[in-house]
Amino acid sequence: MMHSLTPMLPQIEAAKLPDVRWFSPGGCVIHRDGMVDVSVGGHMIGCYAKGDVGTRNAILVGLAADARMHLGHLAMAFDLSEEMVRIIRRRHARDGLAAIVMPRPRRERPSRVTPAVVRKLEALFAEGQTVTEARAAVAKKHAIGRTTVGVVRKAWAARNAVAAPPAAAPAGQPALPLVGDHAPTGSASAGADTAGAGTGVTEAPSAPSSPSESTVTLADDGAPRSSGAMQHAGSWLLLGLMDHYGLYRLADEVCAKHGLSAPAVRLALDAFATALAIGQGCAEGVRRLATPTAPALLRTPQCPSADWVRRTLHGFADVGAERVHFGMAGRYLDAARADDGPAVFYVDNHLRPYTGQEVLRRGWRMQDKRVLPGTTDCYVHDEDGRPTLRTVSPSHGSLTEMLLEIADLLRAGLGEEQRILLAFDRGGAFPETLAALRDDSYEFVTYERRPYRLLLPTAFTREMTFRVGDEEPERLTFAEFFVPLGRGRGDVRRIAIRTPEGRQVNLLAIGTTPAERLIEIQRGRWKQENGFKHGAERWNINQLDGRRTQAYAPDTIVPNPARRRLNNALRLACVDEGLARRLLARLDAADPKWAQADIALAEAIATQHELIARRPMTPTHAPLCETELAGKLVYHLGAYKTVLDTVRIAAANAEADLAAWVAPHLPRAAEAKKAIANLLVAPGRVRVGSRTIAVDLAPAGTGPEHRAFGAFFRAVNAANLRLPGDPRRRLLRFRSQIQRDGQT
Numbered sequence: 001m002m003h004s005l006t007p008m009l010p011q012i013e014a015a016k017l018p019d020v021r022w023f024s025p026g027g028c029v030i031h032r033d034g035m036v037d038v039s040v041g042g043h044m045i046g047c048y049a050k051g052d053v054g055t056r057n058a059i060l061v062g063l064a065a066d067a068r069m070h071l072g073h074l075a076m077a078f079d080l081s082e083e084m085v086r087i088i089r090r091r092h093a094r095d096g097l098a099a100i101v102m103p104r105p106r107r108e109r110p111s112r113v114t115p116a117v118v119r120k121l122e123a124l125f126a127e128g129q130t131v132t133e134a135r136a137a138v139a140k141k142h143a144i145g146r147t148t149v150g151v152v153r154k155a156w157a158a159r160n161a162v163a164a165p166p167a168a169a170p171a172g173q174p175a176l177p178l179v180g181d182h183a184p185t186g187s188a189s190a191g192a193d194t195a196g197a198g199t200g201v202t203e204a205p206s207a208p209s210s211p212s213e214s215t216v217t218l219a220d221d222g223a224p225r226s227s228g229a230m231q232h233a234g235s236w237l238l239l240g241l242m243d244h245y246g247l248y249r250l251a252d253e254v255c256a257k258h259g260l261s262a263p264a265v266r267l268a269l270d271a272f273a274t275a276l277a278i279g280q281g282c283a284e285g286v287r288r289l290a291t292p293t294a295p296a297l298l299r300t301p302q303c304p305s306a307d308w309v310r311r312t313l314h315g316f317a318d319v320g321a322e323r324v325h326f327g328m329a330g331r332y333l334d335a336a337r338a339d340d341g342p343a344v345f346y347v348d349n350h351l352r353p354y355t356g357q358e359v360l361r362r363g364w365r366m367q368d369k370r371v372l373p374g375t376t377d378c379y380v381h382d383e384d385g386r387p388t389l390r391t392v393s394p395s396h397g398s399l400t401e402m403l404l405e406i407a408d409l410l411r412a413g414l415g416e417e418q419r420i421l422l423a424f425d426r427g428g429a430f431p432e433t434l435a436a437l438r439d440d441s442y443e444f445v446t447y448e449r450r451p452y453r454l455l456l457p458t459a460f461t462r463e464m465t466f467r468v469g470d471e472e473p474e475r476l477t478f479a480e481f482f483v484p485l486g487r488g489r490g491d492v493r494r495i496a497i498r499t500p501e502g503r504q505v506n507l508l509a510i511g512t513t514p515a516e517r518l519i520e521i522q523r524g525r526w527k528q529e530n531g532f533k534h535g536a537e538r539w540n541i542n543q544l545d546g547r548r549t550q551a552y553a554p555d556t557i558v559p560n561p562a563r564r565r566l567n568n569a570l571r572l573a574c575v576d577e578g579l580a581r582r583l584l585a586r587l588d589a590a591d592p593k594w595a596q597a598d599i600a601l602a603e604a605i606a607t608q609h610e611l612i613a614r615r616p617m618t619p620t621h622a623p624l625c626e627t628e629l630a631g632k633l634v635y636h637l638g639a640y641k642t643v644l645d646t647v648r649i650a651a652a653n654a655e656a657d658l659a660a661w662v663a664p665h666l667p668r669a670a671e672a673k674k675a676i677a678n679l680l681v682a683p684g685r686v687r688v689g690s691r692t693i694a695v696d697l698a699p700a701g702t703g704p705e706h707r708a709f710g711a712f713f714r715a716v717n718a719a720n721l722r723l724p725g726d727p728r729r730r731l732l733r734f735r736s737q738i739q740r741d742g743q744t
Contacts, residue, residue: 019031019032019562019628020562020565021076021077021078021079021565022073022077022565022569022572023063023069023070023073023074023076023077023078024040024068024069024070024073025572025573025576025600025603025604025607026040026041026042026603026606026607027039027040027041027063027077028077029077029078031050031079034049034050035047035048035049035050036048036049036050036056038059038063040063045059046058046059054100054101054102055101056078057088057092057100057101058097058100058101060074060078060080060085060088061088061089061092061097061100064085064089071085071086088100113142113144113148113152117138117142117144118152120138121134121138121149121152121153121156122152122156124137124138125153125156125157131146131149131150131153132146134149134153135149222263222266222299222724222725222726222727223299223688223725223726223727223728224296224299224686224688224693224723224726225296225299225686225688226686226687226688227293227296227685227686228685229293229683229684229685230293230296230297230683230684230685230686231291231293231294231297231683232274232277232278232289232291232297232680232681232682232683233297233682233683233684233685233686233695233697234277234679234680234681234682234683234684234697234699235273235274235277235278235297235680235681236695236723236732236734237654237658237679237680237716237721237734238273238274238276238277238651238654238655238680239270239273239274239723239724240721240722240723240724240732241650241654241657241658241719241721242273242647242650242651242654242724243721243722243723243724244719244721244722245328245331245650245653245654246327246328246331247269247324247328247646247647247650247724248266248269248724248725250320250323250324250327250328251265251266251269251316251320251324252266253323254316254319254320254323254324255316255320257319258319258320260315260316260319263725264312265312265313265316266724266725267298267299267300267304267312267725268304268308268309268312268313268316269313269647269724270298270299270724270725271286271289271298271303271304271309272286272309272313272644272647273647273650273651274286274289274297274298275288275289276539276647276648276651277651277680277681278680278681279538279677279681281538281539281540281543282540282543282545282644283306283309283310283313283545283644284306285306286303286304286305286306286309287305287306289303290303291303296686299725313640313643313644314546314640316643317639317640317642317643318639320643321638321639321640321642321643321646322639322642324643324646325389325390325642325643325645325646326389326409326413328646328649328650329380329388329389329409329413330413332382332386332388332389332653333388333410333413333414334413335382336382336383336388337414337418338418338419341419341513341517342418342419342420342421342443342511342513343382343410343414343418343419343420343421344382344383344421344423344521345380345381345382345383345388345410345420345421345422345423346380346381346382346383346385346422346423346424346525346527346528347378347379347380347399347402347403347406347422347423347424347428348378348379348399348424348425348427348528348529348532349376349377349378349379349393349397349398349399349402349427350376350377350378350379350532351363351364351365351366351372351374351375351376351377351396352374352375352376352377352541352542353365353368353372353373353374353542354372354373354374354375354544354636356544356547358549358634358636359373359629359632359633359634360373360374360375360394360633360634360635360636361373361394361395361396361558361559361633361635362374362396363376363396364396375392375393375394375396375635375636375638376392376393376394376396376397377390377391377392377393377541378390378391378392378393378399378402378406379528379531379532380406380410381527381528381531383521383524383527384527384656385524385527385528385530385531385656386531386652386653386656387531387535387649387652387653388649389409389649390642390645390649391405391406391409392638392642394635394636394638395635398427398428399424399425399427399428400427400428400430400432400433403422403424403428403433403437404433404436404437404440406422407420407422407437407440407442411442419443419511420442420443421442421443421444421445421511421513421521422437422442422443422444422445423444423445423446423521423522423525424444424446424525425446425447425525426446426447426448426449428446429446429447429448429449429508430449431485431486431487431489432489434446434485434489434492434508434510435485435489435490437510438490438492438510442510443509443510443511443513444508444509444510444511445507445508445509445511445513445518445521445522446507446508446509446522447505447506447507447508447522448494448506448507448508452506454504455479455496455498455504457498457502459479459496460477460478460479460496460497460498461477461479462477462478462479462480462515463475463476463477463478464476464478464516464519466519466520466523474499474500475500476497476498476499476500476519477497477498478495478496478497478498478515478519479495479496480493480494480495480496480515481493481494482494483508492508492509492510493508493509493510493511493515494506494507494508495507495508495509495515495518495519497519507519507522531652534652534673535648535652538652538655538673538677539648539651539652540648541645541648543644544636544641545640545641545644545645546636546637546638546639546640546641547636548636548637548640549634549635549636549637550634550635550636550637551631551633551634552624552633552634552635553624554623554624554625554630555623555624555625556623556624557621557622557623557624558621558622558623558624558627558629558633559620559621560618560619560620560621560622560627561627561628561629562618562627562628563615563618563619563620566611566614566615566618569607569611570608570611570612570615573604573607573608573611574604574608576600576603576604576607577601577604577605577608579600580597580598580600580601580604581601583597583600584597584598584601655673655676658676658679658712658716659672659673659675659676660672661712661715661716662675662676662708662709662712665707665708665711665712666704666705666708667704667705667708675701675705675708675709678699678700678701679697679699679709682697682698682699682700683697683698684696684697684698684737685737688730689730690728690730691730691731692730692731692732692733693723693726693730693731693732693733694733694735695732695733695734695735696735696736696737697709697734697735697736697737698736698737699736706736709736710735710736713734713735713736716734717731717732717733717734
């Protein structure tokens with residue numbers, strides 16, 4: 001977000017302020033132009049050039065000798081970690097000053113990978129041996145790790161790729177990268193099904209970044225084959241529903257428009273969705289699919305590697321991320337249309353924390369009650385709590401900034417005729433935003449921000465009964481009237497609610513929806529909060545996924561880190577003043593500690609005056625190029641994660657649909673999603689006919705659960721699901737293998 005700044009005086013604006021870091025009320029470290037000055041009590045006690053580790057360590061040890069010194073503040077001022085400060089002090093106490101001033105000689109170890117070992121490994125690679133086999137062959141004479149052998153193999157493969165063009169793989173022997181550097185050994189039936197089918201998957205050894213840079217032709221036409229036993233067969237439930245939602249149809253349209261390989265993208269989406277189904281949560285989980293029956297599960301001769309899936313989806317995301325994401329959102333919006341009354345949507349932002357090495361902007365994360373680096377996602381859920389779409393704000397825009405953008409997206413998807421009601425929390429309840437939503441003909445309901453006037457119990461003249469699930473009904477009383485937004489912005493509805501405990505909660509709303517209905521909608525907002533929790537635990541929506549970064553423009557206005565440090569130092573000085581005044585109030589003037597407390601008080605007050613005097617010269621926001629974050633601050637590119645989150649949203653909605661079908665037949669309906677999770681990882685047998693694909697699943701469960709699965713499969717089969725990529729579009733027919741064999 002761009003913020004306007006009040007122009008500073010010319011002489012102040014032209015001056016480049018040094019980076020001052022305080023480690024005590026009177027001590028600081030000043031970083032400027034490659035030099036570092038250390039000052040205590042207004043006197044410079046040392047100066048050294050950046051990179052002069054010896055001088056820095058000598059000054060650091062001298063300062064740390066003071067028993068009152070806070071080592072954490074000292075480490076931050078010298079741009080070190082607390083552990084490094086402890087190491088320097090221990091080395092000085094053990095070996096003296098020379099140990100921390102003189103550079104330590106490095107002992108070079110001879111490399112175990114000699115040219116002779118490299119030649120031997122390359123000869124083994126030329127014979128077709130894998131990394132594991134080559135390491136085993138040289139392990140008796142040379143103790144080198146598998147990772148080292150892998151590095152040698154990559155270098156050898158890169159040289160060969162430059163030396164000669166890659167040859168096309170013979171029929172039936174694809175060049176698709178395998179998981180674990182070896183092909184999974186398929187069962188006899190699986191091998192018979194895939195033998196002699198089509199042409200191989202060929203891929204340039206130079207590892208292109210997108211499918212469009214190589215010729216990717218599936219050895220299989222995507223048609224399933226009968227299999228006597230197949231692990232994770234239940235994941236076809238998820239794939240069938242995702243195909244029913246139209247995800248693969250949108251992917252095919254993007255591939256046709258941009259010249260990508262539709263079979264390769266279909267395989268990558270299948271592999272990632274199947275990894276989600278078995279609880280992996282990220283693209284790396286594709287490695288867990290490398291079972292002997294993986295070729296039958298994914299309908300390809302060999303299981304793709306996680307690296308191949310990532311590169312294929314990266315190439316697809318570069319051209320089709322928004323088309324697929326908003327195309328799927330349009331399908332969810334169509335299902336959320338309301339014939340009577342407005343379509344209800346819950347809107348909230350959710351900070352996705354980041355723990356890597358890059359420097360990202362910081363935002364407030366409510367779950368941790370603190371500021372953390374990361375990216376803010378704004379999610380939209382329908383009234384049932386199903387995710388619909390997601391937008392991204394790397395600069396952590398507030399909910400008030402996102403609401404109008406989200407409302408316009410919903411209107412574009414639903415049309416001008418459909419009424420739209422947005423429900424959100426206090427983060428968006430500001431008069432300017434509420435007036436803008438009303439002026440654009442959007443309806444809303446939100447909590448009113450405190451403070452507001454408390455009403456007498458007799459003012460609550462209307463009542464309603466509210467029930468959540470199987471809980472006891474809750475009786476609420478409320479009152480409704482209009483209140484002004486102030487400054488000529490007009491009026492909004494205020495619904496004051498009194499809970500059975502005597503608390504008053506106010507809602508603000510616009511629209512003709514009855515107050516009882518608005519209370520029900522806002523009380524149901526916890527569906528979205530539960531959706532965030534379930535999405536993070538089951539579908540891993542907080543996963544970083546893409547690691548590609550982009551630097552901010554130099555003129556981007558960002559919060560000034562120097563101002564934040566100045567405010568923190570001022571806060572600490574105020575704390576020191578309070579502690580000193582407390583001691584002075586308790587001690588007698590004759591007490592020796594009274595004089596120390598008086599000196600500490602004077603230093604704290606002097607520090608406050610100095611810091612307050614510097615505040616006008618340190619703006620709260622500044623152009624990035626004028627801060628210490630210049631050249632460091634980046635944000636993550638979101639196209640790749642958008643594609644993966646589109647699959648996650650589709651998987652979450654598919655799970656919700658499956659849970660709705662099985663819940664009425666379970667002894668405990670609240671365990672429906674857990675039962676679905678068991679079904680998605682269940683093994684089974686597959687029989688392929690001319691018109692149908694029969695899948696006999698063997699899920700784990702009790703007797704009542706298996707009986708519920710029987711009724712559940714009838715509902716699933718009535719939906720006429722189809723497997724994505726099947727050229728004959730045969731119908732999927734599921735049933736319980738245990739019931740079929742008469743074991744219930």
